[in-house]
Amino acid sequence: MAVNRLFSNLTLTSTLICRQRIHASAINFASKPNIIKPKPGFGKAYRRIVHFPEEYTVKPLEVTNLAGRDPVTGRVVAKGIGGGIKHKYHWISWIRDGPKEGPPQEEKVIQIMEDGCRTAHIALVAVGDQLKYILATENMKAGDILKTSRELPRIPVRANEGDAYLLGALTTGTLVHCIEKTPGYGGLYIHAAGTFGTILRKQDDRVIVQMPSKRTFSFDQHCMAVVGRLSNVDHGDTPIGSPQRNRWLGNRPRSGLWHRKDGRHGRKIRPPKPVKEIVFPNKSKVSVIQMTMVP
Known part of the structure; x- marks a missing residue:
C-alpha cells in the first residue's frame, strides 16, 4: 500500500509539473509572436528613412537613421550599417521636362554642392521662377546654361554636357x-558618381545603350536622357584613409572574430607536413625455378 501511495504521489507531482511547463510555454509563445525577420535587398534600404513633404521643395529634408534595422520590427537586418555623420537629404528632381516643339527650355546652374546621401555631386538649377536639384555632370559649374527639349528632330542634335534630350535625338x-x-517617368538608370552610358546604335524606334556594367539595354527613342558623365569621378579611387573616417561614413566595424590567417573562416597557419621521401623500389632478381621429372 505504501508503495502504491508513493507511486500515485509521484505521478500527480509529475503531471502538475508538466501542466505548469505547458502553461508557461503557452504564455511565452503568446507574449512573443512569430515575427518573420526581413531580408536585405529587394530594393529596400535600411540605412535611413526620408520624410518627403507633399510638394517639391529645395529645403533639406529630415531623415531618420535606421542603423541597419527594420523600421517595423526593430530587428537588425544589415549588420554593416551604423553611426556616421548626420546628413540632410536634398530632393532631386528626376524629371527633366521641356517643350515638344520649338526652341529648347533654358536652365541656369546656380550652385554645385556635395550631398552626403549620394555619391555624385548635385546642382541647384533655376528654371523660370522655380528652383530644383539635379545631378551635376563632370565639368558643370555655376553659371552654365542647360537646355532641355522633348522634340524628336529629323537631324540628330549635338548636345552639350548637362543638356537633356530624347535618346532618339542624340548622336x-x-x-x-x-x-x-x-517616357515621362523621370531618370531611373545611371545615378552613381563617375558613371555614364554610351549610345551604341539605333534600331527602328529603339536606341541601344551600353550601361556602366557593359550590358546593353534597348530603350524607346522617346525616353529622356542627360548628356555627359556624372561628377565626382574620383569617388571610387579615393581611399578611406582611417577607421575613424570609415565610421563617419556610417560603416559599422566587423565583430573582430574574423581574421585573415587565424580567425573564424580564415586561412589557418599550420605546420608543414613532414618530408615525403620519394624512392624507387629495388628490383629483386627472379629466382631460377628448376623443373624435375621426378614425381
Whole structure:
C-alpha cells in the first residue's frame, strides 16, 4: 500500500509539473509572436528613412537613421550599417521636362554642392521662377546654361554636357546618364558618381545603350536622357584613409572574430607536413625455378 501511495504521489507531482511547463510555454509563445525577420535587398534600404513633404521643395529634408534595422520590427537586418555623420537629404528632381516643339527650355546652374546621401555631386538649377536639384555632370559649374527639349528632330542634335534630350535625338557615341525607363517617368538608370552610358546604335524606334556594367539595354527613342558623365569621378579611387573616417561614413566595424590567417573562416597557419621521401623500389632478381621429372 505504501508503495502504491508513493507511486500515485509521484505521478500527480509529475503531471502538475508538466501542466505548469505547458502553461508557461503557452504564455511565452503568446507574449512573443512569430515575427518573420526581413531580408536585405529587394530594393529596400535600411540605412535611413526620408520624410518627403507633399510638394517639391529645395529645403533639406529630415531623415531618420535606421542603423541597419527594420523600421517595423526593430530587428537588425544589415549588420554593416551604423553611426556616421548626420546628413540632410536634398530632393532631386528626376524629371527633366521641356517643350515638344520649338526652341529648347533654358536652365541656369546656380550652385554645385556635395550631398552626403549620394555619391555624385548635385546642382541647384533655376528654371523660370522655380528652383530644383539635379545631378551635376563632370565639368558643370555655376553659371552654365542647360537646355532641355522633348522634340524628336529629323537631324540628330549635338548636345552639350548637362543638356537633356530624347535618346532618339542624340548622336551615336554620346555619353548619357539619368535615362528614363518609360517616357515621362523621370531618370531611373545611371545615378552613381563617375558613371555614364554610351549610345551604341539605333534600331527602328529603339536606341541601344551600353550601361556602366557593359550590358546593353534597348530603350524607346522617346525616353529622356542627360548628356555627359556624372561628377565626382574620383569617388571610387579615393581611399578611406582611417577607421575613424570609415565610421563617419556610417560603416559599422566587423565583430573582430574574423581574421585573415587565424580567425573564424580564415586561412589557418599550420605546420608543414613532414618530408615525403620519394624512392624507387629495388628490383629483386627472379629466382631460377628448376623443373624435375621426378614425381
